Amino acid sequence: IWDCQFSSFDRVVATASGDHTVKLWSLNNFSCVRTFQGHTASVLRVRFLSGGLQLASSGADGLLKLWTIRTFECESTMDSHMDRVWALDMSSDGKTMISGGADSRIIVWDDNTKEIEDAKRATEEENILMEQKLANHLRHKEFDEALKMVLKLDKPRQALKVITAMVENDLQAGLDPCNSLKKHVRGWEMDTTAQILRYARDWNTRARNSDVAMIVVRAIVAVVPTNTLSTADGVPEILAGIIPYAERHFERLDKLISSSYLIDYTLSSMGSLIEEEGDGR
Structure with missing residues (x-):
């Protein structure tokens, strides 16, 4: 001792x-x-x-x-x-x-415990205020302001929420899901585009977010010239990180579509049996 x-x-x-x-x-x-x-x-x-x-x-x-x-x-x-x-x-x-x-x-x-706790409390208050503002923007379909806010604060989870709401609004209006996103992409600097692509790469690792991630990539690729993306700092590496998961998601969808044929065949066969039984009566 x-x-x-x-x-x-x-x-x-x-x-x-x-x-x-x-x-x-x-x-x-x-x-x-x-x-x-x-x-x-x-x-x-x-x-x-x-x-x-x-x-x-x-x-x-x-x-x-x-x-x-x-x-x-x-x-x-x-x-x-x-x-x-x-x-x-x-x-x-x-x-x-x-x-x-x-x-x-x-x-x-x-001892800086008090300073750390104060900073943590201030961060929590800022996050609560930001969530309230974001909810208000989404409620009033102010997607432009909502997206600018989450990008400025670098909040990937909230950015996913905003873009999902934007895509759903376009679909409800009968428009292409990339319609609103393309308008935003045209006004973005390359740093912002790379930021969104990083978000999409992370979202794409989860199956439930892959559709939104692919819509974001599609909107960017459709608006920004290929040679600009290929020469932008860090963008080729980000896109390379998106591809493996995208291929995995497409394979999963192909399997689901193939499996759906069995359901179609089963339902069709059941319909034939019902018709035969009806004729027998």
Whole structure:
């Protein structure tokens, strides 16, 4: 055992040992209540933080790890040291951690949990607002605004939703499914075209999205000259990634069509039998 630390908040003690683990022991009955595994070499130092809810450990593998006691989870691994981390301690306010290693470096770590949570919350709020705006655009069939928004935010899943709605609207109006898409393709820069092709490549990996993906490819190929696509940066590689899955989907459709002939034959035979029975009566 290289180190031990008594908790100021509970009747437990944490130990760091040469078996690559951090253990938490109860002072009531001296039993091991938690074992934290993740270091690949001896654990040299351990400290409590976050009001006794978390542990920080450092090891001979040059890593610092942050553990949540309740869930046994390693929340973060820090690898700025190049050698054994012999020293580890916390500031009095618990917001700063200092580590020192055999690499002759002392590193000060600040707790940025609040900033990360704030950024995550802001992202979630932005996504909710974007989903609301997108739903409003689709409800009013404002496909132009909806598509511009999802492309600007680089949201492939929402882009699939917009293009699917656009295609369905064209089909309901008795138009070619590529009709609206072709109008958009004519106004796209090549970067936007490549972006949409990347989306289509990813959509095409799933059978249920392959029809929309193929409609997108068809609209682009019909509008953009072949020599322009072949010389555009990254586009030939994207198209090469679309082809294998497209061939697989076409083979699947061919098999379904072939199987449908058996259904037609069965129904036709059933009709003949019904007619014969009717004549017999």
